[in-house]
Amino acid sequence: MTRKPTAAKTGAKRVTRSGRPARRKPLKARQLTATADELTGFYRQMLLMRRFEEKAGQLYGMGLIGGFCHLYIGQEAVVSGIQSTLKDGDTILTSYRDHAHMLACGIKPELIMAELTGRAAGISGGKGGSMHMFSVDHGFYGGHGIVAAQVPIGTGLGFAHKYRETDNVSVVYFGDGASNQGQIYESFNMAELWGLPVIFVIENNKYAMGTAIKRASSEVELHRRGESFRIPGEAVDGMDVLAVREAAQRAVDWCRAGNGPILLEMNTYRYRGHSMSDPAKYRSKEEVQKMRADHDPIDQVKQRLLADNIMSEDDMKAMDKGIKATIADAVKFAQECPEPDSAALYRDVLVAASRKEIT
Numbered sequence: 001m002t003r004k005p006t007a008a009k010t011g012a013k014r015v016t017r018s019g020r021p022a023r024r025k026p027l028k029a030r031q032l033t034a035t036a037d038e039l040t041g042f043y044r045q046m047l048l049m050r051r052f053e054e055k056a057g058q059l060y061g062m063g064l065i066g067g068f069c070h071l072y073i074g075q076e077a078v079v080s081g082i083q084s085t086l087k088d089g090d091t092i093l094t095s096y097r098d099h100a101h102m103l104a105c106g107i108k109p110e111l112i113m114a115e116l117t118g119r120a121a122g123i124s125g126g127k128g129g130s131m132h133m134f135s136v137d138h139g140f141y142g143g144h145g146i147v148a149a150q151v152p153i154g155t156g157l158g159f160a161h162k163y164r165e166t167d168n169v170s171v172v173y174f175g176d177g178a179s180n181q182g183q184i185y186e187s188f189n190m191a192e193l194w195g196l197p198v199i200f201v202i203e204n205n206k207y208a209m210g211t212a213i214k215r216a217s218s219e220v221e222l223h224r225r226g227e228s229f230r231i232p233g234e235a236v237d238g239m240d241v242l243a244v245r246e247a248a249q250r251a252v253d254w255c256r257a258g259n260g261p262i263l264l265e266m267n268t269y270r271y272r273g274h275s276m277s278d279p280a281k282y283r284s285k286e287e288v289q290k291m292r293a294d295h296d297p298i299d300q301v302k303q304r305l306l307a308d309n310i311m312s313e314d315d316m317k318a319m320d321k322g323i324k325a326t327i328a329d330a331v332k333f334a335q336e337c338p339e340p341d342s343a344a345l346y347r348d349v350l351v352a353a354s355r356k357e358i359t
């Protein structure tokens with residue numbers, strides 16, 4: 001059987017169904033630079049995320065947070081770098097590993113902490129908990145507990161942005177495990193066919209619960225997963241916030257210019273277990289330790305700040321102290337808040353025993 005020469009071999013320019021040019025080559029990281037303010041901002045934000053989640057882990061251990069709790073520790077550069085490229089009106093949504101995404105959206109730590117501890121002042125009224133937070137005002141569309149369920153919804157948000165003739169983008173985060181789900185490929189197909197401004201971000205932290213990516217995926221280069229839909233993809237060092245920002249900026253520009261969707265594979269790593277109840281016996285302590293020592297996203301920015309004399313060790317200690325105080329205030333706020341009243345059980349639900357109970 002003779003194969004037809006591919007477009008790449010013939011040099012012919014491939015186009016999408018809609019006639020838009022299809023860019024296929026992975027983009028190369030250029031020299032990464034940032035201003036002193038940008039670096040300091042990334043450092044502060046990622047440290048806030050880490051300290052917030054360390055505290056959430058402690059509270060969970062003390063029984064003050066119920067239900068599930070999935071920590072993002074180690075992956076902070078991904079959401080921090082991407083969010084820095086977004087503007088008002090852009091939307092994001094993600095899985096259950098969502099606390100840092102909310103902080104990146106500017107949601108106050110005390111409202112997230114109150115939600116985690118099931119208090120009425122929480123961002124979802126104390127009824128959502130760790131996995132089901134939501135704030136349209138902040139462009140944050142959840143918080144989704146069903147693996148990959150957020151992907152078609154985020155594609156729909158992309159449709160809304162285009163339909164309303166804005167140049168806003170929809171950023172859809174999902175995991176390496178989720179990337180094997182069928183609904184993602186239906187979303188890819190529609191997103192490309194209709195030229196929707198969707199940035200699909202695969203947070204490849206190498207594990208789906210206790211299953212290593214190699215055991216579950218026939219194609220582990222996840223940035224290639226959009227190829228058969230003609231969606232360009234790029235693999236990114238997701239532990240380096242500047243590499244993330246640079247790739248995200250290109251992706252945002254691509255979508256705002258009306259080129260349709262794009263896919264970013266963020267290579268990252270979670271230090272903690274899948275959730276608080278996971279002893280993580282499927283990987284060695286050495287593997288985790290090596291990632292922490294060689295690739296930690298916060299430490300990488302710290303080294304840049306020190307090398308460029310932007311901050312001293314003492315400045316960093318003072319910043320850390322301030323962040324810990326903010327988190328302590330958030331915990332105090334949450335603990336002093338009442339739980340939702342019992343009538344709240346019947347609000348925001350689609351099904352109720354009688355009409356009366358809905359009001």
Ligand SMILES: Cc1ncc(C[n+]2csc(CCOP(=O)(O)OP(=O)(O)O)c2C)c(N)n1
Nearest residue numbers: 097145146147175176177178205207208209
């Ligand atoms: C449809 C569905 N199937 C299974 C589960 C159980 N489950 C929860 S998280 C998870 C693994 C997902 O891994 P990944 O997408 O890599 O995200 P990560 O947890 O690494 O961020 C599974 C199988 C679920 N919540 N929903």
Ligand SMILES: [Mg+2]
Nearest residue numbers: 175176207208
């Ligand atoms: Mg994963």
